[in-house]
Amino acid sequence: MATLLQQLINGLVLGGLIALIALGYTMVYGIIQLINFAHGEVFMVGGFASLATYSYVLPDGLKSDWWFALPLMAIGGALVAVILAVIMERFAYRPLRNAPRLAPLITALGVSVILKEAVRLWYPGATAPVPFPRVFVNKTFTFEVFDGSITIGSTAILMIVVSIVGAIILQTYITRSRMGRAMRATAQDPDTARLMGVNPNRTIVLTFVIGAALAGIAGVLYGIQITNVDTEVGFLYGIFAFTAAVLGGVGSIKGAVIGGFAIGLVKTLSGQYLPGGTQYDLVWIFVILIAVLVFRPQGLFGEPERVRA
Amino acid sequence: MRNQTVKAGVLVAGALLLAACGTNKTESGAGGGNQSCDQSKGTLVIGVIAPQSGGLSALGLGIKNSAQLAADQANEKCAVKGYKLAVQTEDDQATAQVGAQAATRLSSNANVVGVVGTLNSSVAQSVQPILKGKNIVQISPANTNPSLTRGKDYGTAPKRDFETYFRVCATDDLQGPFAAKYLVGKAGKKSIAIITDGKTYGEGLAAEFKKQAEKDGAKIVASAKVGEKDTDFAGVIATIKGSNPDAIYYGGEYPQAGPLSKQAKDAGLAVPVMGGDGIYDQKFIDLGGKEGDLATSVGAPTDTLPSAKAFIDAYKAKGFKDDFSAYGAFSYDATNAIIGSLAKAIEGGDWSDSKRADLIKNVQSYSAQGATGEIKFDEYGDSTNKLLTVYKVSGGKWVADETGTFGG
Numbered sequence: 112m113a114t115l116l117q118q119l120i121n122g123l124v125l126g127g128l129i130a131l132i133a134l135g136y137t138m139v140y141g142i143i144q145l146i147n148f149a150h151g152e153v154f155m156v157g158g159f160a161s162l163a164t165y166s167y168v169l170p171d172g173l174k175s176d177w178w179f180a181l182p183l184m185a186i187g188g189a190l191v192a193v194i195l196a197v198i199m200e201r202f203a204y205r206p207l208r209n210a211p212r213l214a215p216l217i218t219a220l221g222v223s224v225i226l227k228e229a230v231r232l233w234y235p236g237a238t239a240p241v242p243f244p245r246v247f248v249n250k251t252f253t254f255e256v257f258d259g260s261i262t263i264g265s266t267a268i269l270m271i272v273v274s275i276v277g278a279i280i281l282q283t284y285i286t287r288s289r290m291g292r293a294m295r296a297t298a299q300d301p302d303t304a305r306l307m308g309v310n311p312n313r314t315i316v317l318t319f320v321i322g323a324a325l326a327g328i329a330g331v332l333y334g335i336q337i338t339n340v341d342t343e344v345g346f347l348y349g350i351f352a353f354t355a356a357v358l359g360g361v362g363s364i365k366g367a368v369i370g371g372f373a374i375g376l377v378k379t380l381s382g383q384y385l386p387g388g389t390q391y392d393l394v395w396i397f398v399i400l401i402a403v404l405v406f407r408p409q410g411l412f413g414e415p416e417r418v419r420a
Numbered sequence: 421m422r423n424q425t426v427k428a429g430v431l432v433a434g435a436l437l438l439a440a441c442g443t444n445k446t447e448s449g450a451g452g453g454n455q456s457c458d459q460s461k462g463t464l465v466i467g468v469i470a471p472q473s474g475g476l477s478a479l480g481l482g483i484k485n486s487a488q489l490a491a492d493q494a495n496e497k498c499a500v501k502g503y504k505l506a507v508q509t510e511d512d513q514a515t516a517q518v519g520a521q522a523a524t525r526l527s528s529n530a531n532v533v534g535v536v537g538t539l540n541s542s543v544a545q546s547v548q549p550i551l552k553g554k555n556i557v558q559i560s561p562a563n564t565n566p567s568l569t570r571g572k573d574y575g576t577a578p579k580r581d582f583e584t585y586f587r588v589c590a591t592d593d594l595q596g597p598f599a600a601k602y603l604v605g606k607a608g609k610k611s612i613a614i615i616t617d618g619k620t621y622g623e624g625l626a627a628e629f630k631k632q633a634e635k636d637g638a639k640i641v642a643s644a645k646v647g648e649k650d651t652d653f654a655g656v657i658a659t660i661k662g663s664n665p666d667a668i669y670y671g672g673e674y675p676q677a678g679p680l681s682k683q684a685k686d687a688g689l690a691v692p693v694m695g696g697d698g699i700y701d702q703k704f705i706d707l708g709g710k711e712g713d714l715a716t717s718v719g720a721p722t723d724t725l726p727s728a729k730a731f732i733d734a735y736k737a738k739g740f741k742d743d744f745s746a747y748g749a750f751s752y753d754a755t756n757a758i759i760g761s762l763a764k765a766i767e768g769g770d771w772s773d774s775k776r777a778d779l780i781k782n783v784q785s786y787s788a789q790g791a792t793g794e795i796k797f798d799e800y801g802d803s804t805n806k807l808l809t810v811y812k813v814s815g816g817k818w819v820a821d822e823t824g825t826f827g828g
Contacts, residue, residue: 114662117687121654146429216428231473238477240651240675242706253688259662262688337651339679339707341475347649357426379655389656390618390645404430 113259118379124267124336126375127274131329132352133359133367134281135322141362142298142318144212148219149199151349152226153192153323157330158340159234161188162243180246185331192327195226196319205312223345231342240341243334266336273332277325278368285364294318298362354400360410369411373399457498464503464771466491466758467526467556468751469519469537469547472511475675478703480539482745483561484509486731487536489738490755500763503771507755508532512543519543523550532556533771533779534758536751541565542620548582555776557783559757560587561750564595564697564718565624569800578800586783586801588750588757588792589718590808592621595696596628598808598826599716603667603694604636606822607714613642613665615656615680617672625696626671633669641665646676653680657687670695674704682708700746705813713813714821719792720807721820722749731791753790761786 132154139147164187165180173179203222207215231237248265285291296304297314305311333348334340355374359366377396382389403410468487471480484507491505499505508529510522519538526532527550534557538544544563551558560568569585570578574593603609612633616622630640641663644656657680660668668684670677670693677699684693693699694714704715722728722744731752735744761782765775787796796804806825811818 114658117658117661118655121658124654125652146426148429213428238473239475239703240679240707242708251686251688260688262686264686337679338682339651341651341675343474343649344651347651353429357430361426379658382655383659388644389659390647392655393647400430404427408426 112257113261114383116256117261118383119376120261120263120267122376122379123372124263124270124375125378126372127271128329128333128336128371129348129351129355129374130368130371131274131277131325131332132348133355133371134278134364135326136352136356137359137361137363137367138281138294138318138322140356142294142315143204143208145204145215146219146353146361147204147322148216148349148353149203149222149226150322150326151347151352152223152345153196153199154326154330154333154348154352155340155342155345156195156226156230157188157192157323157327158243158334158344159230159237159241159330159342160191160327161185161331161334162241162340163234164188165244165246174244174246177247181331181335184246185328188331189324189327192323192330193320196323197316200316200319205315223349227342227345234342237342240339243338243340245335245338247335264336266332270332270336273328274368274371277328278364281321281325282364290314290317351396354396357410358400358403360413363410363412366410366412457495457504458502459495459504461502461770462504463506463531464500464762465506465508465526465529465532466755467532467535467537468507468509469512469522469526469535469543470509470539471514472509474513476514476539476673478701478742479562479745479747480511480514481742482748483537483539483751485738485740485742486561486735486744486748486751487755489731489735489740490752490759492738493734494756494759499759500766501768503766505759512538512540512547514540514543516540516542516546520546520550523547527551527554527556530773531771533762533776534558534783536561536754536758538563539747540619540621541568541624544568544585545620548585552582552584555773555780556584557758557761557776557780558582558585559754559783560585560589561754562589562697562718562747563587563621564589564592565620566591566593566628567624569802580800583801584780586754586757586797586803588754588790588795588803588805589697589747590806591802592625592696593628594806594826595716595718595808596625596630597632598824599669599694599696599714599810600629600632600636600638601826602716602810602822603669603714604633604638607667607692609667609692610638611641611663611665612638612667612669613644613660613663614640614669614671615644615646615660616670617648617676618645619648619672621696621698622671622673624671625698626669629669629671646672646680648676650676651679653683654687656680657684657689661687661689665689665691667691668693670699673698674701674707674709678704678707678709680708681710681713685710697746700811700818702743702745702818705816705818709813711813711815715811715818716808717746717811718808719750719805720823721809721811722791724820725749725791725793727789727793728791749791753792753795756788756790757783757786757795760788 355370359370
């Protein structure tokens with residue numbers, strides 16, 4: 112029982128991270144039907160940028176004050192991620208907006224390779240995993256339950272909280288604000304939206320910016336939780352997040368969050384209870400993805416009640 | 421339309437997963453030259469196959485630099501008459517398939533006399549047949565899986581499949597039991613959890629460890645596997661935590677082992693993690709290896725061997741950017757074994773393919789005092805030097821705890 116609870120918690124922590132990244136996937140897809148494969152790398156760059164903020168920007172005296180250091184790192188990570196996403200949108204995706212769908216998809220792959228290799232070459236020591244400081248209250252909470260104990264770290268709690276709060280704010284913003292309405296209008300029909308006075312370019316850039324900011328923050332949270340960053344993680348978590356977005360129904364905010372948590376839980380629970388153990392946990396994630404695509408191609412929260420970003 | 425895009429996306433994602441271990445990078449080390457030697461006959465190349473990028477590059481760069489050092493010294497001393505020696509390094513990215521490409525590229529060059537490498541036993545498996553096909557001698561500074569020299573029935577019916585293959589380090593059928601003796605006997609751990617990364621090296625080492633640990637009266641309370649690219653080990657830690665192990669034995673390498681040790685502690689499982697030579701690197705500690713974690717590694721500690729002092733001084737004098745790390749001294753010895761045997765093989769003659777058989781014969785009978793001790797090979801191509809050392813993390817550093825040989 113304690114093991115089950117522990118695995119549920121582990122799944123939620125992993126799921127929170129995946130959900131944060133998946134939000135960016137789903138929003139961009141919702142508005143321009145582009146599967147931005149470079150989004151996982153934006154997350155990775157966010158992690159490295161926040162580490163650089165810590166190492167090179169933050170004064171030594173303030174490194175142990177997490178209430179100052181952590182927000183600054185989050186801002187640094189998100190800022191670099193946002194700048195990157197804006198450049199990416201402007202030079203890689205905008206020229207291809209009216210091209211056949213596969214063209215921007217392949218471009219996204221190219222951008223992803225460029226980003227990964229650029230960080231690997233230029234960030235000092237990034238040819239191997241780089242240690243990341245745990246800039247947060249480093250505390251673990253242990254609860255005695257039934258036949259054992261479960262443990263959860265403060266960074267893990269932060270991860271779950273940030274992802275849920277982030278999704279709620281985003282959902283509110285998209286359904287309530289003026290810019291949110293512009294986003295939904297552009298998603299439905301860019302030409303009509305333009306006739307109604309919406310600037311589609313600005314709206315699309317904003318979508319990229321929001322997605323990248325969330326990915327940048329996810330990068331910081333990943334760093335303090337796992338305590339290292341590696342250029343490889345963008346790819347792995349990008350695939351997780353993409354799967355989460357497809358599972359939840361691409362374009363749906365709620366779907367991305369629930370898809371993220373579902374994948375986190377499937378990974379940890381299948382590693383515990385299914386044959387093959389942790390060596391095969393990724394297999395089950397993709398088995399579920401295939402099953403969803405076969406039986407419900409629009410995803411769990413796709414099309415009908417979809418709130419498009 | 422939209423579903424088609426999603427489907428295309430899924431296809432691409434799948435293709436990406438398959439191609440995750442993609443391209444190949446080449447770096448060429450220039451051989452240091454000394455013009456006072458006769459180098460009129462051209463350049464002969466010693467190939468190095470080791471990871472130059474990715475998580476294991478700390479070990480691979482040490483291997484490359486040390487091979488370069490040996491070649492430079494040989495050039496200065498005019499060790500090979502008439503020829504200049506150069507080192508050509510191929511990045512295997514710690515991947516068998518990329519390693520095979522690297523071996524193919526090196527073996528297509530008629531001037532490649534021998535190969536130093538690989539780091540990973542799994543990569544060696546794919547490199548061995550390619551080099552054997554061209555009769556190119558290979559000396560590994562770091563492969564510890566016993567089947568590479570003695571075949572898959574190494575315990576009962578040893579059989580040498582690759583007479584071109586040699587190694588200068590001790591093997592896992594000694595290293596695993598040596599670790600078990602220490603962990604069960606000396607450290608008194610009786611309920612041990614085993615985690616492996618599923619690769620040739622990790623699996624083999626853990627299996628050898630398990631045999632001896634059980635013989636010595638310890639119980640293996642849990643076994644689990646992690647993926648080679650995993651970074652989040654909360655799941656696997658929770659699966660073994662229920663069985664309350666008092667130590668974790670990890671068969672694998674430091675990019676996973678370091679974070680694993682830290683995450684286990686975070687999850688309330690603050691027991692020592694022990695591993696083999698694959699985790700014996702400073703990076704293990706940087707990435708989260710904690711005080712009291714243990715590792716075995718091949719040979720005696722490099723900095724305590726009097727024979728290693730000259731190597732360390734020369735390495736430092738060269739000003740390499742990277743540390744020589746766990747296998748530097750072994751790589752230096754391996755390279756010198758090739759150079760020494762090469763010099764003998766072409767004494768007074770020219771290099772040609774027909775000299776390869778002589779070169780292999782000379783390596784087989786090679787004997788010299790190297791940086792890691794006596795360098796000599798037995799009938800299977802294994803080193804006769806069976807020294808192993810247990811290291812312990814203490815004060816943020818690996819500190820040698822016990823050196824010896826495994827005596828059954």
